[in-house]
Amino acid sequence: MRDSSDMGESKVLSAVTLAGVAKFFGTFKAIEGIDLTIRQNEFFTLLGPSGCGKTTILRMLAGFETPSSGEILLDGRDISRLGPNQRPVNTVFQNYALFPHLSVAQNIGFALKMLGRPRPEIRDTVEDMLALVQLSGRGDQLVTQLSGGQQQRVALARALAPRPKVLLLDEPLSALDQKLRKTMQIELKRMQRETGITFVFVTHDQEEALTMSDRIAVLSNGALRQVGSPHEIYNHPVDRFVADFIGETNLLTGKVIRQDGDCAHVVLPGGVTIEAQCPHAVSAGSEVTLAVRPEHCTLAGPEAPLSGFIEQVVYFGTDTHFHLRLPGGAPLVLRRQNAADGRALPQQGETVGVALAPSATRVLRD
Incomplete structure (x- = not known):
């Protein structure tokens, strides 16, 4: 599979390269032989449903699992068979794994102490990390005295303190409430940009992936379906799975x-x-699936060639969704931003004309 954002790839330095990596658990193939390049200083997300293999890839990058075949390269060096403590990679887990009997500063400085760093260096680094995660002045508190969001910041600071080449994040926002998750999405991206460390983030949440990532790898059943920027993944999905998994989309069939x-x-x-965008060859008479966002x-x-019968109107405040039924029986959702001028909108039971933007209607691969 070709990376949809690999233009000029040779000019971009890679942090991590997976070359033909596969992973078996007994006879079960968790990861097919995949090739993937993660660039230096980028926020890269592994995205997919439960069981797609994203966490298995993360565990192989961390050293907790060994590839059944293929190589994992870090800055060009094969680390496939190195243990977790032998590779310059740190991991932030879902449960944070903080030491409850230690202070915030002691938690952050723990790895540096184990590495034998001088006390002045540990002190200065801890202060820098507290400032980075916006917890300055909280170093003497026990982590049990902090909120969930603050504990997550401590876990991030502890993982960043040794300046790893790559930081792995295993769905670290899953335990937070919705409002805090949105705040931490912005904060994570800020930290990645300020530190310049390559972040590899695992999630099943499409909004998280689209919000934070420089590039996204979409996985399904252990295979890479598409790699690209959020814009490419959302607006130019390569197949039905990607189109259906990322956001809301209309899938229409035609000849x-x-x-x-x-x-x-x-x-x-x-x-x-x-008319629809079709970057790959199709033959006349073939049945195809089209994707178009609401x-x-x-x-x-009413003069429009295509029309739809409004079965339901759903008001969302910022916009209104019209659930239509097209001639031939296909459903279609149309999203319209609400205006402040009080214009009357079509109502349930009416038939309206529908226009599909040719530049945004796409023929999908099988």
Whole structure:
């Protein structure tokens, strides 16, 4: 599989490279032979549903699991068979794993003490880390006296203190409430940018991945489906799985009439022909799946070739979702931002014209 954001890859220094990495547990193949490059100083996210293999990859990067085949390179050095304590990689776990009997400063400085760093260096580094995670002045408190969000910041500071080349984050936001999660998403990205350390983040939450990442790898059943920037993953999904997993999307079926370069002319079951982006070759007469996001569908006048019957109108405050039924029976969700001018919106039971932006309607690979 080709990385959709690998233009000029040779000019970008890699931090981590997975070359043909596979992992078996008995006869079960958890990870297929995958090739993946994670760049230096980037926020890289492994995204996918439970059981897709993202945590297995993280554990192999950390040294807790050994690849069944293939190599893991860090700055060009093969670390596949090195133990966790032999590689310049740290991990932040879901449960933080802090020492409850130690103070905040002692927790942060623990790894530095184990490495035999001088006391003045440990003291200065701890102060720097407290400032980085915005906990200056809290070093003497026990971690049990802190909130969940503050404990997470201590766990991050402890992992960052030894200046690892790569920081692995195993769904560290999962235990936080929604408002705090959003705050910490911004904070994590800030910390990555300020430290310049490569972050590898594991999550099943699409919003987290889109919000924080420089690039995202989408996984399913142990295989890479697509690698690219949040914009590429969201707006240019390569297949049905990625389109359906990332955000909300409409999936329509149709038959190809012809293809002109990167544009395919597709007839929908109701008989209306539309244009769609199609960067791969398709043959005339073939059945295809189209993806179009609800925000890329617009209400049009009655003269529009495509129409839809409004089955439900759902108000979300910032926008309104119209659940339509197209000729031929296909469902379609149309999202419209709410205006402050009080304009009347179409109501349930009405038939409205629908326009699908050709630049945002995409023919998916099988």
